[in-house]
Amino acid sequence: MSANTLAKCERERTNMKSTMIKLWTGIVLGALGLAAPSAKAEWLNQNTNPPAGADGMGNHLVDGITGPIFTLTAKPGHISTAEGGSVYVWGFANGNGPMQYPGPTLIVNQGANVVLTLSNTLPFPVSIVFPGQTVTAVGGSAGVLTREAPQSGTVTYRFTASQPGTYLYNSGTRPDLQIEMGMVGALIVRPSGFVKANKTTWKGFGTTDSVFDHEYLFLLTEMDPDIHSQVEHLALAYTGGIFNPTIDTTRHFANYWFINGRTSPDTMMVAGSKALPAQPYDAFPIMHPKQNLFMRVVGGGRDPHPFHTHAMHARVLARNGRLLQSSSSATTSDLSYLVFSVNSHPGETVDAVFTWSGEGLGWDMYGHSGTDPLAYGEDPNDHGKRFPVVLPAEQDMDFGQWYGGSPFLGTSAALPPNLGGFDPTGGFIYMWHSHNEREIVNNNVFPGGMLTMLLIQPWAPGYAP
Amino acid sequence: VGTALSRLPAGKGNAHQAGYKYAYNDGDGSTEFDVEYPIQITGFDHYFHDQEMAIQPVAFSTLFDTYPLLNGRGYPDTIKSTPVINSLSKESQKVSSLITANKGQRILIRLSNVSETEYYTLTVPGIPMTVIAEDARLLRGPDGKNLYYRTTSVTSGGGKTADFILDTTNTKPGTYFMYAARLTQLNNDQEDYGGMMTHIIINP
Numbered sequence: 001m002s003a004n005t006l007a008k009c010e011r012e013r014t015n016m017k018s019t020m021i022k023l024w025t026g027i028v029l030g031a032l033g034l035a036a037p038s039a040k041a042e043w044l045n046q047n048t049n050p051p052a053g054a055d056g057m058g059n060h061l062v063d064g065i066t067g068p069i070f071t072l073t074a075k076p077g078h079i080s081t082a083e084g085g086s087v088y089v090w091g092f093a094n095g096n097g098p099m100q101y102p103g104p105t106l107i108v109n110q111g112a113n114v115v116l117t118l119s120n121t122l123p124f125p126v127s128i129v130f131p132g133q134t135v136t137a138v139g140g141s142a143g144v145l146t147r148e149a150p151q152s153g154t155v156t157y158r159f160t161a162s163q164p165g166t167y168l169y170n171s172g173t174r175p176d177l178q179i180e181m182g183m184v185g186a187l188i189v190r191p192s193g194f195v196k197a198n199k200t201t202w203k204g205f206g207t208t209d210s211v212f213d214h215e216y217l218f219l220l221t222e223m224d225p226d227i228h229s230q231v232e233h234l235a236l237a238y239t240g241g242i243f244n245p246t247i248d249t250t251r252h253f254a255n256y257w258f259i260n261g262r263t264s265p266d267t268m269m270v271a272g273s274k275a276l277p278a279q280p281y282d283a284f285p286i287m288h289p290k291q292n293l294f295m296r297v298v299g300g301g302r303d304p305h306p307f308h309t310h311a312m313h314a315r316v317l318a319r320n321g322r323l324l325q326s327s328s329s330a331t332t333s334d335l336s337y338l339v340f341s342v343n344s345h346p347g348e349t350v351d352a353v354f355t356w357s358g359e360g361l362g363w364d365m366y367g368h369s370g371t372d373p374l375a376y377g378e379d380p381n382d383h384g385k386r387f388p389v390v391l392p393a394e395q396d397m398d399f400g401q402w403y404g405g406s407p408f409l410g411t412s413a414a415l416p417p418n419l420g421g422f423d424p425t426g427g428f429i430y431m432w433h434s435h436n437e438r439e440i441v442n443n444n445v446f447p448g449g450m451l452t453m454l455l456i457q458p459w460a461p462g463y464a465p
Numbered sequence: 466v467g468t469a470l471s472r473l474p475a476g477k478g479n480a481h482q483a484g485y486k487y488a489y490n491d492g493d494g495s496t497e498f499d500v501e502y503p504i505q506i507t508g509f510d511h512y513f514h515d516q517e518m519a520i521q522p523v524a525f526s527t528l529f530d531t532y533p534l535l536n537g538r539g540y541p542d543t544i545k546s547t548p549v550i551n552s553l554s555k556e557s558q559k560v561s562s563l564i565t566a567n568k569g570q571r572i573l574i575r576l577s578n579v580s581e582t583e584y585y586t587l588t589v590p591g592i593p594m595t596v597i598a599e600d601a602r603l604l605r606g607p608d609g610k611n612l613y614y615r616t617t618s619v620t621s622g623g624g625k626t627a628d629f630i631l632d633t634t635n636t637k638p639g640t641y642f643m644y645a646a647r648l649t650q651l652n653n654d655q656e657d658y659g660g661m662m663t664h665i666i667i668n669p
Contacts, residue, residue: 337605337612338600341625438526
């Protein structure tokens, strides 16, 4: 990362600030109140299972359901968008649970025999297709792409999750409308030998370069709210029989953009928040310096998105659940490549590893003197180098919520009353977002949409692995 | 890609040589080039700008480039060698996109999509094109495997970059075109035959 990169990030945060303060003080503090027991988890330890390690932060795995026997139920419902909107959707529920967007993330190990029964409460046929899997469909009624669950009926899909990687699933019935309406989800196949409780087994694939400390899903979708309003309007007039609304989906023009079913800043609200009953999944990557963050990026909608990882490049290891290798006997993704924006195309998945070091910054990001010991992961070339900027006086500065009062990693300092507050540990925060920047709004309210933050948390002082 | 090596002084191996230009620290001289041109994919939605001038809410989400541009100009302004002058007699768009080379030269194009509204695809029919880098990183695997690829078009999302080399070794002198392969982007709003296009002139 260069000083320019940091400066750019700083500028973007500054530009966003006034609206962010308004949005986030309301929304995030509201979420903290609603989810008080989880409030600490939201900021410090997103996933306590497996238990937090010696670093005090724990390690993140993607939320989802593990099966491999699944029951999903197709249901209608509404989702919230962060500017206050409410959108009518059709989605999948886990068993008899609430409808959710996206559908439950299905997480299995390689070799699992997956049996998924789809139960349909919607007044028209629905189905699920699993691109990349060899599926046997049983029951239900015949459809164009696969067998379907008719109104009040069920259908069962079976497949063996033979190859690890990230996949998606979505509706195979009138997909131009049903996927838009919300019938999409992610399928994660972890490699053989993966044990959730044993971090030494954590890998994205069988390869040595797919080892990770944290695993995050970025399921990218978008919606045209006009289509949803029309469908809801027609649904209100529904009197029975098969509901097959006349909707022109060729004029689709997205106006909402989502990561894991949420618009920003809801993307950073705690997973399972009661404020978002139909959108249980967050997308808030948190890591320590030099850790590996495994990115599972899914193009779940119909538009491509350049998903920008501010701060450092990510290494693309696999696409569509297949490693980028010169031969299947290679022990790494030897055809992998580095990008600062992951191309996420509709229907495609990308597995990438992101590592943050801050090396090459040109100044000591910890504010060390030359005689201080090196922090774990610190770039020795920058050790003791002075911060190249004289900070203006407090009255000459404006403060964002993410600023902890100090430019140094792991240092917090006094802030004017009622300012800051999102960065209690002196972390570094970078925006991750679609770089097609019209996609980072919520119905024209900026910031929003396909945007979240990466939080780099310092190691505890003196930490060494 | 071996064509670059054959141009280096005999017996000098793959090391970079004084007097030659290279795009990256490639270790094998394969990014050697003769001339370089930065091409920025730009564009704007004139409706958005009009709304801003009229102090109306700007519709970020419906942003749609009505003027697809290269280096801030639409064709045929793209090929002007002099700055474009605006209505206030100021130089408003200084960067020409006219690409000129002699037959046999290697042209490095440094492409970036700073439009940030959508994906754009640029194509160059008639001149072999090799992509050597994406997002400012040489296309090499972690153990050095060469991931360069030959193509006739490059697609770039908002904020993304690519570097590619046009090799004119076997190119007949004349005028070639670099343009948006999505032909609806070849317009200056309602005026056809414009937009995201420029000339590549290969001299004998």
